[in-house]
Amino acid sequence: MDDKLNRMKQEYESIPIPEELNEMVNRTIASRRTKIKAMPWLVSAAAACILLSVGVNASPAFAKALSEVPVLGQIVKVITIREYAEENENTDVHLKTPGIAGTGNPELEQSLNTKYLEENKKLYESFKNDVAQLEKSGGGHLGLESGYEVVNDTDQLLTLSRYVVESAGSSAESRKYDTIDKVNHIVLTLPSLFSDDRYIQVISDNIKEQMRQQMKNDSSKIYWVDQPGSKTDMPKEELFRSIAKDQNFYINQDGKLVISFNEYDVAPGSMGVVEFTIPTEAIQYLLVSNEYVQ
Template sequence: MMTRRLEELKTEYKNIKAPERLKVRISRIIKIRFIMKKVIKSAACAAVFLGVFIGALNGIPAFAKSMASISGMEPVVKILTFGRYQINDGNFSADVVTPKIEGLLDKELQDRINNDFKENANLIISEFEKDYKEIKKADPEAHMGIEYNYQILTDNDNILAIDVYLLNTVGSSSTIHKFYTINKKNGELLTLPSLFKENADYVNVLSQYILSEMKRQNEAGENMFWLEEDSFAEPFTQIKPDQNFYIDNRGDLVICFDKYEVAPGASGSPEFIIPKDIISNILE
């Protein structure tokens, strides 16, 4: 059964991308940081080259942990839907939602995030409309779809965690995510380094746990993470210092990967809940 599963995953992988093309795509497209700025064309459908632009996200600096209080009142941090664009025309579809964050104490940061949300949505809409017209004219039977939206993962007295994602469907599908985790008590946008003590080797601690869990799942036949040198793609060795993450409703740290980042597409977008005892001595 495990052998058959491995062969199915191998076949799926080969049908989606050749190893070198996948590595190029991961290195160019699935490098999630913070703000969509670059636009990269990707993928093909049937005999026609189908261009769909996907944003790459850039980094932002860490933010001060000390925030001004508001007369003893806690900020009301929330996310709203600012606007929506939809097209459904047979094999061609688009659903672009523009989110908006409210309640951050750092209003400059809040405006920056919201402006980027709007710019990203407008860029995606503009490129979709351009490609939609060209592709439909060249091949009316082609398939093309995009979805830019958000999902609230955690919303309690302490934490608001949001997943802003872009799903691109042209032939096969790919999804990139950016997670925003906000401390409701002080309106602070959390970064992964900010969760840990200064100079703590959190990258190694988290990576060693995730590696052990990947190996366990591989051996149990639950998954097929790329861990060996002869894998179809570059094997996983450690997380990035600014790896995607969020805090769940139980207060646990969840480390996140995009589709094809560490495993075949059948694995979706893997997530790893980090046990508290693994990081308790290095938490801030």
């Protein structure tokens, strides 16, 4: 079993780097050499991050995908910078790591791409541990899939969603989002959209009302939310109370704020990942501006 896990790790971490990406790294290093000379203590860290961010699968499939990379907003590109897959009797794993290029801000790209690689590295290490524990307990089947998709792309904003599906008999899906202002070269956060923390309660109350209305209109929909005037078998501490300060979100093509919850966060697994579009009029007085949310 240890040999199998070691082999999986070696295969994942030894994916070769395409020549095209080596050239890109060299250009990046050359363009930043002056800054690095001014700060010698950054050399090792910068080099390590650059090497980490270009661990790319150089398979024919990747070469084809690279040649067909769509140009987003005519500037920003989203590519797969690492991909690993293995399937056998006990495991089924497929990891795709996205990378951002062409934003005009190399530091932003490096930060995002390093984060994406680290996310999948942690997923993979956790998966290996789960496989080892499963073997000790008598065997079974485990699956892990990660990938990404562009959920919004406008002249100003690009939203990249990274999803993870873990399976062991049943499955659970989770998602993370990054919304990038392509003009100002920044990643938006939920708090940055509002003047103060009152948005947390206002959005939470709106979501609760949407949950109740959806359940009233459709008996197949179930949310873990309190229903005034009715009893529930769920402990109160397990009912949805409030979004997190940094709750998953994105801004859709209509300029509306969308709040997202992972599978099992606020509803049974049958509901999957659930999202709520927040009416702008409900939060207008708390918005810093209408540059993003309209």
